[in-house]
Amino acid sequence: MINIAAAHKVYNKGKANQVNAVNGIDLFIPDGQFVVIVGSNGSGKSTLLNLIAGSVLPTSGTISIDGEDVTKLPDYNRSQWIARVFQNPLSGTASELSILNNFRLAAIRTGAKGLTIGINEAFKQKVKTTIATLGMGLENKLEQPMGTLSGGQRQALTLLMSVMDTCKILLLDEPTAALDPRSADVVMRTAQKLTEEFKLTTILITHNLKDAYNYGNRVIQMAEGVIIKDLDIHHKSKLKQADLFDWFG
Known part of the structure; x- marks a missing residue:
């Protein structure tokens, strides 16, 4: 679970160009929830x-996170919980x-780094089986440089890579905007699928x-650094897509 209490983020504090990006947000996100944050540019969502x-x-x-105070921990110290797709x-x-x-x-994101250790047939088969679920035909191209793939292929693979190591929280920062x-x-x-399978x-x-x-x-909808709307849409049988557009339009 994620618990945020009275969070503020001020850039250029005390200067003429001070920006109050996040203004006293309180937010609790229980385990397994798929939360979508919307808002205009500059609303504070990023x-x-x-x-x-x-x-x-x-x-x-x-x-x-999970009851542990991570307020002062930088991103590399939070990798035991968090994976991110940009x-x-x-x-x-x-x-x-x-x-x-x-x-x-x-696969060794939170452990010791080394490319050759652990790349055996079992690992190759695991990667091949995982990639095959995309239906993109990439499972037979494991030796192909990542840079030769399309943006969509790379983004899909990045998602799969996010669960190769310990991960409880998946952050998706507009992952389809360029696709x-x-x-x-x-x-x-x-x-x-990954959210449901791994209970992320x-x-x-x-x-x-x-x-x-x-x-x-x-x-959740944000504006000017605060949460202005927070809607549970878990029971979609009671909420039509048009209702959501009206609510957040």
Whole structure:
């Protein structure tokens, strides 16, 4: 679970260009929830995700994961809990390395680093079986450099890599914004499948309310650094997609 209490994030504090990106947010996210955060540019949603990830630290307030205070822990110390997929497909993979070696790096993300240790036939088969679930035909191209793949292929593989090592929280930072509709659909369906299979707590930032309805079970809207709407959409039989558009439109 994630618990955020009275979190503030101020950039350039005390200066003429001071920005109050997050303003006293209280937020509790239980285990296994698929939370979608929406809001216009500058609403604070990316800063909130960065606070959870540890990419930036709060100016004040506290953040805890599974009851442990992580407020002052940077992102690399939170990797035992958190995996993240960024908007840019190039951000989550090493272009010059093969698909297999990228997966090996992901598998030892929280441990000692080394490419050759553990790359045996059993590991190759595990990677091959995992990649086959995408239906992209990449399972027979494990030695192909990651940099030769399309953005959609890389983003889908990045998602699979996120669960190769210990992970309880999956952060998705507009993961389909740079993708074509077909690739975006594969990425979102994969995210939903992984969330359910591994019982992940998933937080998605998106401008796509259709994806919010189809994949989320809770939608949060932010504006000017605060949460202005928080809607449980777990029981979709009682909520039509049009209702969601009206609510957050």
